[in-house]
Amino acid sequence: MTVRKVRRSQFVSPFGPGALIDLVGESFVVEDAGNWRGPLEEIVFPRLAAYLKVAHLRSPSPRSRWLPYYRFPRRLFCPNCRRVRFWSRHDEKQNAAPVCDKCTVTTRLVPMRFVAVCANGHLDDVNWRNWAHSADRNTRNQQQCGVNEIRFDSKADVGSGLQSLTVTCIACKASRSLEELSQKYRVRCSGRQPWQSSADEVNCDERMVVMQRGAAAVYFPTVVSAIDIPPESSWSSINNPLTKLRQNNDFVWLQNSPNHALRSAMINVVANQTGISTAEVEAALLSMTGEVHYDPDAGPDDIPVEEWVALTNPQAEPHDHKDHFITRRADRPLRGDSPISSAWRGFISDVIMVDRLREVRVLQHFERHTMNESVASNLAPNPDFLPATEVFGEGFFIRFDEEELVSWEQLPKVRDRCSSLVRRRQQARSTWLKEPTPRRLLLHTFAHLLLRHTAFDAGYSTSSLRERLYVTEGQEGPAMAGILIYTAAGDSEGTLGGLVRMGEFPRLIRLLDMSVAAANWCSFDPVCSESSGQGPHGLSLAACHACSLVPETSCVEANRLLDRRLLIDPDYGFFRSLLPLLEQALGGEH
Numbered sequence: 001m002t003v004r005k006v007r008r009s010q011f012v013s014p015f016g017p018g019a020l021i022d023l024v025g026e027s028f029v030v031e032d033a034g035n036w037r038g039p040l041e042e043i044v045f046p047r048l049a050a051y052l053k054v055a056h057l058r059s060p061s062p063r064s065r066w067l068p069y070y071r072f073p074r075r076l077f078c079p080n081c082r083r084v085r086f087w088s089r090h091d092e093k094q095n096a097a098p099v100c101d102k103c104t105v106t107t108r109l110v111p112m113r114f115v116a117v118c119a120n121g122h123l124d125d126v127n128w129r130n131w132a133h134s135a136d137r138n139t140r141n142q143q144q145c146g147v148n149e150i151r152f153d154s155k156a157d158v159g160s161g162l163q164s165l166t167v168t169c170i171a172c173k174a175s176r177s178l179e180e181l182s183q184k185y186r187v188r189c190s191g192r193q194p195w196q197s198s199a200d201e202v203n204c205d206e207r208m209v210v211m212q213r214g215a216a217a218v219y220f221p222t223v224v225s226a227i228d229i230p231p232e233s234s235w236s237s238i239n240n241p242l243t244k245l246r247q248n249n250d251f252v253w254l255q256n257s258p259n260h261a262l263r264s265a266m267i268n269v270v271a272n273q274t275g276i277s278t279a280e281v282e283a284a285l286l287s288m289t290g291e292v293h294y295d296p297d298a299g300p301d302d303i304p305v306e307e308w309v310a311l312t313n314p315q316a317e318p319h320d321h322k323d324h325f326i327t328r329r330a331d332r333p334l335r336g337d338s339p340i341s342s343a344w345r346g347f348i349s350d351v352i353m354v355d356r357l358r359e360v361r362v363l364q365h366f367e368r369h370t371m372n373e374s375v376a377s378n379l380a381p382n383p384d385f386l387p388a389t390e391v392f393g394e395g396f397f398i399r400f401d402e403e404e405l406v407s408w409e410q411l412p413k414v415r416d417r418c419s420s421l422v423r424r425r426q427q428a429r430s431t432w433l434k435e436p437t438p439r440r441l442l443l444h445t446f447a448h449l450l451l452r453h454t455a456f457d458a459g460y461s462t463s464s465l466r467e468r469l470y471v472t473e474g475q476e477g478p479a480m481a482g483i484l485i486y487t488a489a490g491d492s493e494g495t496l497g498g499l500v501r502m503g504e505f506p507r508l509i510r511l512l513d514m515s516v517a518a519a520n521w522c523s524f525d526p527v528c529s530e531s532s533g534q535g536p537h538g539l540s541l542a543a544c545h546a547c548s549l550v551p552e553t554s555c556v557e558a559n560r561l562l563d564r565r566l567l568i569d570p571d572y573g574f575f576r577s578l579l580p581l582l583e584q585a586l587g588g589e590h
Contacts, residue, residue, distance in 0.1 A: 004028075004069070011060055011067065012223060012389045014553070016363040017377045018123075018193065019219045020072065020115070026097055027111035027213060028069040029123065031195040033363075033387040034380030035068045036060065042252075043388045045360045048226045051299050056252070057362055057388035070195040071098075073125050073213065076109035077152040078102065084128055084150040084167070085109060112152070114181065115213045118189045118206040119372035123218075125194075126210055127187050128152075132167040133174045134186075147171035185210045193375070200379075209369055220367040222374070222432070226303045227468075228358040229310035233325035245284050248274055308470045308480050311397045314352055324358035330396075333508045340581045344512060347575070350399040353503045357395065359488050362388040370429070395486025396503030398450075400443070405481050405574075409438040413572040420532070421539060421561065428537035436539075436561050439481060440471045442574055445543065445562045447483045449515035451550050457507065459498045460487050463551040516575050517582050519564040522547035535560055 004023045006015055015021045017032040039061040049057050060067055071092070077084045078100035087098055087109070098109040116124045128150050149170035156164070161179070168175040191204040211218055245251040251270045254263065271278045314327040330351040334344045364386060365374040377387055408414065421436040434440055447467040455462045468484035487499050502511055522528045523546045534540045543549065543562035552558055567575050 029072040056385035121375035352397040391488035393488030
């Protein structure tokens with residue numbers, strides 16, 4: 001029996017609709033949310049749903065025994081006899097992996113490692129039969145051979161690259177290596193996803209490109225996340241009967257059909273299911289017309305500004321421990337009369353302890369290859385929900401001194417250093433990345449250094465921590481310069497307080513010291529510090545795995561737009577005045 005399990009929180013990222021996933025030696029693609037079966041759980045977050053222009057945010061219920069995963073690639077080969085087999089849905093057997101029907105011994109079939117994608121987001125199998133017959137010398141064979149019997153072989157005498165791998169027609173012996181597969185594959189796009197039928201096919205003129213199925217360009221998810229903030233995060237709002245009713249599917253049906261003949265009967269059903277009186281259900285149904293309506297022009301870009309206001313204005317009164325958002329101002333986290341403590345107070349204007357937070361993550365759409373078109377995560381004809389998950393956690397928030405930042409980011413050397421990344425972002429067409437301003441590069445790099453060193457003291461692995469940047473994007477709105485370091489777990493209890501304590505004295509001072517000191521040294525220096533471009537498309541400067549990169553699940557910019565020279569360069573680094581003090585004081589008490 002083959003057991004295939006994925007955590008519920010992974011259905012949004014990294015294994016959301018459209019993604020490829022390897023499970024116990026098998027490969028699958030996740031079907032879109034429109035094909036989800038079984039009970040779904042309502043995630044109540046009206047503000048985020050309104051910004052994404054959908055009625056609901058939903059997650060698979062714990063009562064859902066399975067969700068649709070489609071076997072892909074459908075071309076599998078036998079490691080024993082080397083035959084390539086097309087595996088259809090009719091061949092599937094419950095809780096059993098595919099095996100070869102040609103071999104005398106039971107041999108599990110292995111998925112082919114290559115897939116075909118197009119810039120419009122479509123995904124398909126590689127047509128191995130066409131490729132085997134596509135060499136010039138095989139033109140005659142291609143016209144005459146009608147047999148779809150292919151072998152996938154490896155030649156030991158021609159090296160270890162793609163030239164050593166060949167596909168061969170068993171009938172006519174036409175053969176071609178995989179050496180030029182990514183450059184010369186010529187097959188019309190099917191215009192659909194693997195799990196879709198021909199009825200869903202659309203006309204697509206983009207050329208299919210062959211990639212390894214684990215390549216990063218096969219899947220680019222767009223995940224929108226938001227933190228639940230007051231007033232919606234308060235326990236009085238959470239405990240409102242209307243909030244509980246929104247999670248009931250029968251009440252949602254009543255909301256959509258308020259004048260149905262079965263209205264009274266359904267109100268009784270909802271009351272029995274939720275434990276709320278029929279009078280309260282009736283009142284909640286009538287009050288739906290008086291709900292708070294959000295600005296129709298607002299969208300995901302408004303989320304950081306709203307969170308910034310909530311984070312920089314912590315609640316002054318004691319909080320109910322059941323609130324989803326509990327913050328407090330740190331008690332003099334940078335206190336002390338030493339020179340280094342005084343210096344830090346000039347850079348950081350405020351520290352906020354986030355004892356509890358709730359984050360909701362929504363998969364809006366995904367893209368492939370050059371990202372010409374977006375593919376919705378719910379491909380139903382009239383989708384009313386997007387896949388989402390909620391997590392609870394804790395963290396600490398650091399606010400930088402605005403006056404100090406404005407003075408620094410006007411330095412000519414700082415602006416010149418960032419200008420190269422602005423040009424590369426435009427050339428690479430990486431418009432999903434934020435504008436590489438000096439402020440963003442500084443905060444982003446410093447956040448990575450904090451993440452790497454927080455893991456040593458807070459008791460969490462780096463991959464379980466996340467960053468959230470609050471950076472001024474234009475002239476409108478408040479001036480923002482802050483970093484939220486937080487961790488979140490997929491349960492209602494959240495985490496245990498180890499990360500919150502990192503915002504207290506003297507832990508915070510030690511963490512800040514270590515982060516800046518680490519920026520001053522890398523085991524790959526001077527190559528790293530003097531690099532003119534690192535990472536995809538050269539979109540980072542002085543930043544590598546030895547000094548600044550973190551797990552991509554922790555980063556908001558996929559480990560791009562980083563430069564530690566902006567922190568510590570003796571001529572223009574933001575923390576340049578700290579370095580002499582750190583050399584004297586690091587390891588001591590401040």
